[in-house]
Amino acid sequence: MITASVKKKENIAEYLLYMWQIEDLIRANELDIDKIQERIIDQYKDLSEIQRKEMRDWYESLIDMMRREDVQKKGHLQINKNVIIALEDLHRHLLADTKFASYSAQFYHTLPIIVELRAKSGEEKSGEIETCFNALYGVLLLRLQGKEISEETKQGIAQISKFLAVLSMYYKKDYNNELFTDN
Numbered sequence: 001m002i003t004a005s006v007k008k009k010e011n012i013a014e015y016l017l018y019m020w021q022i023e024d025l026i027r028a029n030e031l032d033i034d035k036i037q038e039r040i041i042d043q044y045k046d047l048s049e050i051q052r053k054e055m056r057d058w059y060e061s062l063i064d065m066m067r068r069e070d071v072q073k074k075g076h077l078q079i080n081k082n083v084i085i086a087l088e089d090l091h092r093h094l095l096a097d098t099k100f101a102s103y104s105a106q107f108y109h110t111l112p113i114i115v116e117l118r119a120k121s122g123e124e125k126s127g128e129i130e131t132c133f134n135a136l137y138g139v140l141l142l143r144l145q146g147k148e149i150s151e152e153t154k155q156g157i158a159q160i161s162k163f164l165a166v167l168s169m170y171y172k173k174d175y176n177n178e179l180f181t182d183n
């Protein structure tokens with residue numbers, strides 16, 4: 001919970017990937033707060049009782065949201081979808097503003113990878129930014145499972161990571177009202 005708020009302020013891409021992991025962690029524990037307490041919260045031996053209670057409350061609120069939003073089996077919470085929407089909106093603004101030519105160049109260098117990924121994704125088409133996050137998260141899951149990742153995939157993911165790092169940097173500046181100033 002503290003980790004999430006810090007990540008959100010410092011690096012929105014890391015925050016979103018972290019939150020997607022939390023959603024999957026909750027699913028892996030069958031949306032059962034007692035299992036989460038035992039398997040996750042209780043493993044943090046250095047937390048005070050107040051911090052453990054806050055963490056439990058945070059997980060309970062996420063579980064409640066997942067149930068209300070019907071994403072118990074798959075999908076993402078609206079709070080996480082809103083991050084994608086905000087990033088896509090910022091992305092469009094950056095592309096439209098000639099002051100951000102280096103951003104545009106980074107995006108157009110990444111676009112062939114995005115197009116290829118979208119072509120492989122089947123029926124469920126995502127926007128360009130969400131496609132990038134889906135690719136990063138997919139590779140993260142493959143690594144966690146100890147599966148082999150091709151060199152081509154590694155190169156594509158490296159480019160997507162660079163692109164999202166730039167977008168995240170601009171997001172942080174925008175969040176701090178430092179991006180679209182005339183200074």
